[in-house]
Amino acid sequence: MSLSGETDIATMMQGLGQNARKAAVSLAQVPTETKNAALVAAAKALRDLKADIIAANSEDVAEADQRGLSAAMRDRLILNSDRVEAMADGLEQIASLPDPVGRVLASWDRPNGLKFERVAVPLGVIGIIFESRPNVAADAGALCLKSGNAAILRGGSESYRSVQVILKALRMGLDVAGLDANTVQMIPTKDRAAVGCLLTMSDTVDVIVPRGGRGLIERVANESRIPVFKHLDGICHTYVHAASDPQMARDVVLNAKMRRTGICGATETILIDKAALPTHLPSIADALRNAGCEIRGDAEVQSMIPEALPATDADWDTEYLEAIVSIKVVSGLDEAVAHIAAHSSHHTDAILTDDASVAEAFLNAVDSAIVVHNASTQYADGGEFGFGAEIGISTGRFHARGPVGLEQLTSYKYKVRGSGQTRPV
Amino acid sequence: MSLSGETDIATMMQGLGQNARKAAVSLAQVPTETKNAALVAAAKALRDLKADIIAANSEDVAEADQRGLSAAMRDRLILNSDRVEAMADGLEQIASLPDPVGRVLASWDRPNGLKFERVAVPLGVIGIIFESRPNVAADAGALCLKSGNAAILRGGSESYRSVQVILKALRMGLDVAGLDANTVQMIPTKDRAAVGCLLTMSDTVDVIVPRGGRGLIERVANESRIPVFKHLDGICHTYVHAASDPQMARDVVLNAKMRRTGICGATETILIDKAALPTHLPSIADALRNAGCEIRGDAEVQSMIPEALPATDADWDTEYLEAIVSIKVVSGLDEAVAHIAAHSSHHTDAILTDDASVAEAFLNAVDSAIVVHNASTQYADGGEFGFGAEIGISTGRFHARGPVGLEQLTSYKYKVRGSGQTRPV
Numbered sequence: 001m002s003l004s005g006e007t008d009i010a011t012m013m014q015g016l017g018q019n020a021r022k023a024a025v026s027l028a029q030v031p032t033e034t035k036n037a038a039l040v041a042a043a044k045a046l047r048d049l050k051a052d053i054i055a056a057n058s059e060d061v062a063e064a065d066q067r068g069l070s071a072a073m074r075d076r077l078i079l080n081s082d083r084v085e086a087m088a089d090g091l092e093q094i095a096s097l098p099d100p101v102g103r104v105l106a107s108w109d110r111p112n113g114l115k116f117e118r119v120a121v122p123l124g125v126i127g128i129i130f131e132s133r134p135n136v137a138a139d140a141g142a143l144c145l146k147s148g149n150a151a152i153l154r155g156g157s158e159s160y161r162s163v164q165v166i167l168k169a170l171r172m173g174l175d176v177a178g179l180d181a182n183t184v185q186m187i188p189t190k191d192r193a194a195v196g197c198l199l200t201m202s203d204t205v206d207v208i209v210p211r212g213g214r215g216l217i218e219r220v221a222n223e224s225r226i227p228v229f230k231h232l233d234g235i236c237h238t239y240v241h242a243a244s245d246p247q248m249a250r251d252v253v254l255n256a257k258m259r260r261t262g263i264c265g266a267t268e269t270i271l272i273d274k275a276a277l278p279t280h281l282p283s284i285a286d287a288l289r290n291a292g293c294e295i296r297g298d299a300e301v302q303s304m305i306p307e308a309l310p311a312t313d314a315d316w317d318t319e320y321l322e323a324i325v326s327i328k329v330v331s332g333l334d335e336a337v338a339h340i341a342a343h344s345s346h347h348t349d350a351i352l353t354d355d356a357s358v359a360e361a362f363l364n365a366v367d368s369a370i371v372v373h374n375a376s377t378q379y380a381d382g383g384e385f386g387f388g389a390e391i392g393i394s395t396g397r398f399h400a401r402g403p404v405g406l407e408q409l410t411s412y413k414y415k416v417r418g419s420g421q422t423r424p425v
Numbered sequence: 426m427s428l429s430g431e432t433d434i435a436t437m438m439q440g441l442g443q444n445a446r447k448a449a450v451s452l453a454q455v456p457t458e459t460k461n462a463a464l465v466a467a468a469k470a471l472r473d474l475k476a477d478i479i480a481a482n483s484e485d486v487a488e489a490d491q492r493g494l495s496a497a498m499r500d501r502l503i504l505n506s507d508r509v510e511a512m513a514d515g516l517e518q519i520a521s522l523p524d525p526v527g528r529v530l531a532s533w534d535r536p537n538g539l540k541f542e543r544v545a546v547p548l549g550v551i552g553i554i555f556e557s558r559p560n561v562a563a564d565a566g567a568l569c570l571k572s573g574n575a576a577i578l579r580g581g582s583e584s585y586r587s588v589q590v591i592l593k594a595l596r597m598g599l600d601v602a603g604l605d606a607n608t609v610q611m612i613p614t615k616d617r618a619a620v621g622c623l624l625t626m627s628d629t630v631d632v633i634v635p636r637g638g639r640g641l642i643e644r645v646a647n648e649s650r651i652p653v654f655k656h657l658d659g660i661c662h663t664y665v666h667a668a669s670d671p672q673m674a675r676d677v678v679l680n681a682k683m684r685r686t687g688i689c690g691a692t693e694t695i696l697i698d699k700a701a702l703p704t705h706l707p708s709i710a711d712a713l714r715n716a717g718c719e720i721r722g723d724a725e726v727q728s729m730i731p732e733a734l735p736a737t738d739a740d741w742d743t744e745y746l747e748a749i750v751s752i753k754v755v756s757g758l759d760e761a762v763a764h765i766a767a768h769s770s771h772h773t774d775a776i777l778t779d780d781a782s783v784a785e786a787f788l789n790a791v792d793s794a795i796v797v798h799n800a801s802t803q804y805a806d807g808g809e810f811g812f813g814a815e816i817g818i819s820t821g822r823f824h825a826r827g828p829v830g831l832e833q834l835t836s837y838k839y840k841v842r843g844s845g846q847t848r849p850v
Contacts (some may be wrong), residue, residue, distance in 0.1 A: 025766070025792070028792065029789060029790065033711075034711055062684070075746050082515070096563065108811060110809070110810075110811055114800055114804065116727075116810060116811070121792070121824075123822055124822060138693060143799075206821070206822055214749075218662065227823050237765070245845070248845040251847055252845055252846075252847055254847075255847035255848060256847075259848055259850060260850075261849070288689075291582055304605075309659065341450070359842075363840045363842075364454060365454065367450070367453065367546070368838065369503070369838055369839065370839045371838060371839070371840055371841070372836065372839065372841040372843065373840075373842045374844055375539055375840070375842075375844075375845070375846040375847075376702040376846060376848050377839060377844030377849045378847075378848040379539065379841060379843075379846070380763060383587060384535070384539075385535075385541060386533060386535055386541070397548055397549060397836040398548075398631075398632070398652050398823060398824045398836065399823045399824040401836055401837055402838070402839050411822040411823065411826055412826055413733075413792070413794055413795065413796060413826065413827070414794065414795045414796070414810070414826075414827050415788045415794065415798075416795060416797040416798065416800060417784075417788075417795055417797075417798045417800075417803060418797065418798060418799040418800030418804075419675040419676055419799055419800075420670070420799055420800065421674065421677075421799075421800040421801060421804070422676055422677055422680035422684070422800075422801045422802040422803075423680060423684055423801050423804050423809065425684060425685075
């Protein structure tokens with residue numbers, strides 16, 4: 001395909017959108033078994049095309065190496081045999097999940113005999129904009145298909161060839177099941193203007209899901225005229241209450257910060273009760289230090305932990321995404337809640353305490369998508385929630401909050417059944 | 426308050442937003458009884474201030490008369506003793522409805538012992554922009570309060586004085602219950618620039634609800650950087666299937682079109698099976714004619730109904746909102762569904778038939794917020810759904826679809842309760 005300018009791209013994108021809308025309309029009524037058959041066949045196609053996928057990916061990686069991609073980005077870009085198998089397994093797992101479409105969410109009768117049902121229906125067309133990890137194409141495409149939504153995929157330019165072959169496998173699956181190939185499309189150009197078009201196509205696209213770094217998500221949030229499922233930051237807190245078991249607190253804090261430092265559910269700031277300093281802080285600091293974590297603390301923390309660096313105001317608003325943690329001493333629940341209200345990104349915040357009433361007060365008062373009592377913030381994940389899979393995590397309050405799984409990719413409609421009722425004046 | 430320019434208005438609006446956010450944070454945790462006490466006290470205050478409300482309203486009406494308001498607008502603007510009583514009754518009714526906040530929407534346990542709860546929480550701050558009918562201030566303010574949301578009200582300039590006194594009553598109610606007066610605020614200027622500010626205040630406003638004519642809603646939809654609960658049109662269809670009882674069909678069609686012609690759930694187009702023409706069309710046309718309805722039809726309808734005017738292409742896309750109906754002959758279910766897909770505003774569409782399988786096919790295939798079998802489209806109303814009250818009807822697919830009642834004015838969060846769980850690598 002040759003695109004010679006912005007007009008061509010706009011026209012092409014309109015066509016893509018209309019194709020997606022058409023596919024979505026028919027997909028909305030496709031039986032569960034047909035969608036599952038497409039997913040299982042697509043998993044087989046991924047395995048059958050494994051050599052092609054790895055070859056295309058090698059070209060992508062070689063080009064990225066020439067352009068000097070960071071080691072982390074390079075790792076995310078690489079597809080090997082295990083990763084292709086994992087993609088195929090993921091598709092089969094999504095096939096095994098319950099179909100979210102058609103669920104009766106509520107039903108009731110009225111005194112006049114009218115019967116009401118609130119029934120889950122697909123959202124429509126979902127635009128997914130992602131960076132580096134080409135396997136998002138398989139995951140996200142499969143989640144959309146299972147939830148009855150058409151998908152328009154836009155990978156990073158560095159994964160263009162890899163995504164092309166993954167898309168081919170998805171389309172082979174759709175073909176086996178007799179479904180519209182346009183159920184999953186990719187934008188057939190690396191030109192960034194195409195993303196600009198996508199973000200304004202409110203007639204044909206219902207929601208945008210950006211998957212990537214802060215720069216991507218900010219651009220999408222600023223430019224989009226379409227609802228976006230997103231979280232910008234994951235500045236998550238773990239609050240160590242004085243009435244918590246010191247050993248449990250140490251283990252959970254260590255896991256919350258260090259299990260993986262680069263994910264959005266990683267704790268970035270530890271709040272600790274003044275009364276817990278002698279009993280809890282030394283062992284927590286030891287555990288973090290031994291795991292290679294840099295500690296930044298307020299004056300009280302520094303006075304107890306010699307290697308702690310001073311935390312500046314900026315630290316309380318920083319998502320490190322690496323082995324650094326900030327620790328602040330608070331006088332109790334109220335100060336902890338106030339600090340979280342001021343600095344949290346409302347993603348995931350936890351309290352560690354054996355006092356049930358303090359725990360309930362925290363869970364009620366903290367206005368975050370996920371609030372946790374006595375467990376690691378790193379459980380902020382659709383898989384850990386039991387959703388089977390997720391397309392992302394939302395810190396927005398609208399429609400989907402927290403992990404966005406199959407159910408969150410649906411809307412609903414009301415079915416009203418009567419026997420000739422007319423409404424009185 | 427004197428506002429000398431755009432900067433002053435922007436500053437004032439920022440302050441309004443911050444006050445609302447602050448009120449919303451504390452309101453989110455207020456017990457049901459306190460919110461109900463505020464509503465009941467506000468109802469009393471409305472009755473106590475009845476003379477003041479009517480006096481302020483008379484000034485509004487006098488000014489509107491000078492500016493030559495239409496009779497319909499004037500009728501909507503007027504507040505008399507009955508209408509003030511109705512407002513007060515409405516507040517008491519909202520007090521009697523269940524509190525939507527804190528409902529446990531789902532709960533489940535995971536094999537690792539983590540306990541998950543999905544719990545309803547308020548949306549936050551709701552901006553309500555309305556025209557002419559000043560009683561919207563009481564309704565919408567009360568719905569927001571009951572659902573734990575702070576409200577920023579912006580009435581039409583023609584109802585400015587009336588809304589001021591209604592707001593005073595609401596605030597007296599808040600005061601009696603010891604709640605933040607900023608739970609319900611109104612924009613203290615008629616300057617239209619203030620609306621422009623409101624629509625961009627995404628830091629402090631969570632959703633906008635426009636209540637009024639198409640011009641208002643289009644402006645809001647185009648300018649808003651904040652989610653909007655809205656419907657632009659109500660081009661509703663009633664499809665008369667051949668296997669419907671002719672008398673039922675006549676009665677329901679008549680009600681669907683003529684009960685009230687100016688509401689969004691009024692049927693604008695009748696689709697009728699070719700096979701039903703001899704049995705159904707004459708009596709439907711008679712009933713409509715006798716009720717004073719103008720009929721526009723395609724060639725086949727015109728050949729049977731002498732007074733029918735020709736329907737042009739534009740008729741199928743027109744929301745008349747008056748005593749005019751368009752009638753189109755279709756070959757059967759598929760053509761009816763296709764016509765609705767092409768011309769419906771996805772608000773409310775109905776089928777009349779005694780064939781249960783055809784009815785189900787229609788309810789599944791038609792992608793509208795409300796799909797109806799054997800009843801009038803005029804049931805599209807939160808009260809008729811049993812919601813007690815509604816702030817509007819949404820044709821959007823996001824978050825709220827169909828009537829927007831108390832439950833739809835909430836979001837949710839996840840409460841996760843553990844016993845020291847750490848996530849395995």
